[in-house]
Amino acid sequence: MAASRGVRRWIRWVLRHGAMRREVTRQAAKGDLGAHMIINPDAVRDPYPAYEQIRGQGRMVRSALTWTTVDHEITTEVLRSPDFCVGLRMPENAPGLLRALLAAGGTWPLGPAEPPSLLSIDPPDHNRIRKLVTRSFSAKAISSLRGRTEQIAAQLLADLETRAGADRRTDVISGYASLLPATVITEMLGAPVEMREKFLEWGEGGAYSLDMGLDYATFHRSERDIDALTDWMAGHFERLRREPNDSILSSLVAAYDEEEGRLTHDELLSLAMLLLAAGFETTVNLIGNGTRLLLTHPDELARLQADPALWPNAVDEVLRYDSPVQRTGRVAARDTEVCGFPVKRGALVLTHLGGANRDPDVFPDPARFDVGRAGADRHVAFSQGIHYCLGAALAKMEGEVGLRALFESYPDLRADGPAELRGTRVLRGYRTLPVRLGDARVPVDA
Numbered sequence: 001m002a003a004s005r006g007v008r009r010w011i012r013w014v015l016r017h018g019a020m021r022r023e024v025t026r027q028a029a030k031g032d033l034g035a036h037m038i039i040n041p042d043a044v045r046d047p048y049p050a051y052e053q054i055r056g057q058g059r060m061v062r063s064a065l066t067w068t069t070v071d072h073e074i075t076t077e078v079l080r081s082p083d084f085c086v087g088l089r090m091p092e093n094a095p096g097l098l099r100a101l102l103a104a105g106g107t108w109p110l111g112p113a114e115p116p117s118l119l120s121i122d123p124p125d126h127n128r129i130r131k132l133v134t135r136s137f138s139a140k141a142i143s144s145l146r147g148r149t150e151q152i153a154a155q156l157l158a159d160l161e162t163r164a165g166a167d168r169r170t171d172v173i174s175g176y177a178s179l180l181p182a183t184v185i186t187e188m189l190g191a192p193v194e195m196r197e198k199f200l201e202w203g204e205g206g207a208y209s210l211d212m213g214l215d216y217a218t219f220h221r222s223e224r225d226i227d228a229l230t231d232w233m234a235g236h237f238e239r240l241r242r243e244p245n246d247s248i249l250s251s252l253v254a255a256y257d258e259e260e261g262r263l264t265h266d267e268l269l270s271l272a273m274l275l276l277a278a279g280f281e282t283t284v285n286l287i288g289n290g291t292r293l294l295l296t297h298p299d300e301l302a303r304l305q306a307d308p309a310l311w312p313n314a315v316d317e318v319l320r321y322d323s324p325v326q327r328t329g330r331v332a333a334r335d336t337e338v339c340g341f342p343v344k345r346g347a348l349v350l351t352h353l354g355g356a357n358r359d360p361d362v363f364p365d366p367a368r369f370d371v372g373r374a375g376a377d378r379h380v381a382f383s384q385g386i387h388y389c390l391g392a393a394l395a396k397m398e399g400e401v402g403l404r405a406l407f408e409s410y411p412d413l414r415a416d417g418p419a420e421l422r423g424t425r426v427l428r429g430y431r432t433l434p435v436r437l438g439d440a441r442v443p444v445d446a
Contacts, residue, residue, distance in 0.1 A: 019041070025213075027064040034068045035063060038212055039213055040214050044421065059074055064191045071339075072361065073362075074338055075351040075356040079333045081336070084331065087121075109227050116264070118130055119274070123386065130261070137390050150182055153401055153405040155404055160175045163435070170437065172406070181287070181441070182284075185275070188248060194235055202225040202226070202232075205224065207220065240253045253268070257350075278389075278390070282389065293318055295435070317369065317371050320358075320381065326425065327351075328353070328383055330349050331347070331349075332347045346407050413433065420433075
């Protein structure tokens with residue numbers, strides 16, 4: 001049984017990553033810049049020089065496998081256009097060998113890159129499912145969460161103070177940046193707060209499924225963590241049926257049970273898992289990236305300390321300057337044209353959000369981090385169009401609360417050793433960020 005599961009997993013890896021990894025490696029060796037962005041670890045550590053190389057080659061650059069762009073206007077057009085979709089279903093007349101391999105691969109885990117995830121489906125199903133939870137992430141709903149988020153931040157900072165000890169050294173990612181959004185989203189969803197560290201672990205593994213060309217070990221880990229989260233969530237649904245509450249997940253379970261046909265079982269599971277993981281993945285990176293930027297730009301931190309009204313704009317500048325989500329892709333649903341460039345049906349266009357957010361035609365002096373930048377909110381860090389991030393308002397509120405509370409509590413906070421980046425290509429953020437707290441300005445209340 002275990003051997004057959006391993007064979008099916010290997011087939012899935014070959015179909016999704018193995019064949020592409022081999023081709024991308026071959027093309028990168030020939031100097032293909034698009035392939036280099038997918039496979040080269042240097043592009044994970046610092047993608048921005050490669051973005052400028054792409055920009056130097058043109059607004060739309062054709063590589064061996066995709067179209068690639070770092071142009072803000074083209075990125076916005078592709079993400080908003082009804083001529084593009086997140087995927088094309090396998091046609092009925094697909095080659096027999098390919099259909100046989102797909103069947104032999106067995107059941108794909110319900111990860112963010114697989115239908116019926118909202119990230120991987122198009123209208124009308126996308127609109128039907130998203131509509132069920134849109135109200136819970138409205139500006140009014142998020143505003144009502146601000147006070148509770150401030151309480152959570154204060155408690156986490158108190159805990160951070162305790163753990164730091166006499167030497168005042170700690171890791172701001174594991175001790176604060178990850179726990180703040182994880183606590184908020186678990187409370188919103190009615191999940192046990194004591195599970196938040198496990199959710200973070202499973203979420204980190206699942207996030208790798210968004211990347212292309214994974215090695216087999218990383219792919220295995222990603223599937224394992226997605227399966228673990230799926231199993232936990234299915235059990236949690238049963239608990240919510242026995243003991244319903246006023247959370248988002250409880251209302252979704254009730255809708256599934258009471259209104260047959262509104263959601264399938266897989267849609268319910270996939271939506272719940274996406275809400276949980278997306279509820280902290282982007283924000284962990286936003287708070288971590290923002291902390292790193294302010295530590296390395298003390299003049300900009302001083303501006304915020306002198307004028308706290310700049311904090312909301314500073315969050316947009318962090319999102320622009322070092323985007324938590326670096327890229328997304330769209331497939332042409334039909335022959336079309338984008339800003340004068342013809343694109344054939346079935347062509348994949350990779351829009352590099354991190355590169356578009358440094359387009360000099362939109363952001364003057366784009367390589368400068370400026371917390372007071374006019375127009376910083378024109379960034380595309382949360383995508384555009386119908387797939388615009390459902391939790392964007394939540395992430396921005398948590399980012400502002402989290403960063404402001406940290407630096408107001410510890411105005412002398414400083415880096416204390418090298419930071420470690422996560423290994424993902426689509427998501428950009430830090431796994432560890434060692435700091436020394438310095439003296440607290442005021443006692444941190446629980």
